[in-house]
Amino acid sequence: MDKTINQKAWFLVLPVFLVVAFSAILPLMTVVNYSMQDTFGNNQFFWNGVGWFKELLDPSTDLGGRFLASLGRNLLFSAIILAIEVPLGIVVALSMPRDGWSVAACLVILALPLLIPWNVVGTIWQIFGRPDIGLLGYTLNSLGINYNYVSNEFDAWATVIVMDVWHWTSLVALLCYAGLKSIPDAYYQAAQIDGASRWAVFTAIQLPKMNRVLLIAVLLRFMDSFMIYTEPFVVTGGGPGNSTTFVSIELVKIALGQFDLGKAAALSLVYNLIILIVCWVFYTVMTNAGAERPVKQGAE
Amino acid sequence: MARIDLVDLAHSYGGNDAAPESFALKPVTMTWRQGGAYALLGPSGCGKTTLLNLISGIVTPSRGQILFDGADITPLSTQKRNIAQVFQFPVIYDTMTVGQNLAFPLKNRGVPKAEIDARVKQIANLLDLTPHLDRKATRLTADAKQKISLGRGLVRSDVAAILFDEPLTVIDPELKWQLRSKLKALHRDLDLTMIYVTHDQTEALTFADTVVVMHDGRVVQSGTPAELFDKPAHTFVGYFIGSPGMNIVPAEVTGREARISGHPIALNRSYDSLPPGAKIEVGVRPEFVDVAAPAPGLLSANIERIDDLGRVRFARVRIGDAKFAARVPPGFSVSGETAGLVFNPSHVHVYADSRLVEGTA
Known part of the structure; x- marks a missing residue:
């Protein structure tokens, strides 16, 4: 077949180029520009080369120490919430009804936390956990448990983690539920005939059939928790001390608190790079998981 | 291994209170002997899969009993019934190898490992799966996957019957033949009761010794392929089996004579006591009506196409408004728009309200 060459098609793509240039490339280039310079206000900039990047990765400097500490906290936070939300989401999805009116009810209840804006979630938990007027804080303290997320690091972490679990387990559960619903009945019937126990059905059928949605769930939850800002900022403000200061909170402190645009720009580039790399790894894993399947799938 | 008796078995998905006409399976009583190969044949929605699922225990009947070797197993769960089932789409456990798939039913039942290995080897051998035993089951073709599903049934030594629910739907045509002959061979070798659900008459007629034809939730006839062909008990069977299907035309029948559009046709038997008020029809397979040159004394028909x-030619003709198919004898060349029809009296059947009427000699 002959291809017709029509250069006019470029004009159709041009608007997209322009939009992307103004929305993504130009701002990014500005950040790259800042990351190579230092400023002392007054719109005066001085060339610093890769100095900020060197500092960032060197724990002995102030900037590096703060960045690496917050990065560590962030990774720990992501690991903990994944370890809780993924199994919990699977359990919730498994215990949901498969049909009938109760499905709709469950879906609505599950979707509710997802519909609440981040800072509202933060405010809800900030008040909920207050020892003087919050239902949770007051109850715990009157039960003799000394709970105060403002002064105790462990309590602060526990509050932020429980809040995230409350907010986002629904997402994992909904994804898993969709995965479970796509399993044809014949699989369950075959398993019944093969005499499989409930556990065997889970490990041999449900978990393998859910693996793709689980990968998506893990990816989404990792990315989102790795970029978390609003909720811990509203509840703990990064404290007590720096104990719940995650990378994005640190970034805002440097950029807007100290107005160190060069440091902040370098930090955000590295932050961005980490996220890109994680995305790329997940994407590769997911496409490889897909390639294992035969091309013809039948009408499942 | 078991003889299967169905006693007044019926099922409605709407519960037992539903109107009898809405039952997915209307009451049926029949016996399937041990070691037989049965096919449940019928169009979509005729209740054949319901019947199969009742036997496997996936569905609990609204009414009636199922007996395996005389023992009532109606209340038993699927696991306890010792049946195996192969589904329309291959069901394999994705994460396991072929060998692990075959071992799964035995492992679940706590069979010792040495015994499992021996059984799996034996079954893999039987199904030509030995070279694939250590491969992941997901990577195999659809027909190999169906063999695995079948193997999971065969691997249990105590299996009472193997049920097939349209197992060849997703298989390529040339492999269908291979797999079907494999099933036949297994049936001969293993002396197992096999029940095969299909809507494909070729599949049913080549696989089974006994074909059970179902229509609208009812078993309309159960018999050998030859019986179904020669003497359909219901107009539906005549129409559904055979290609082209049986000709069924309204007629008036008295004694040894049928009148189609006023034209007399001789019958081999006498029909004197037809139920009054019933819809009387005459059925004859196209293979037993020959086209001839129009002649007085022959029923004349308008030829539509050939x-x-x-290996054989059929003429599509019209008698009045009724469509009709007839064989064109070898060497006969059709000329003109009309032709005479020559009936073979021993193959002309009479139906009252769609059911075969046995005449008297």
């Missing part, structure tokens, strides 16, 4: 099937 279908040449290679």
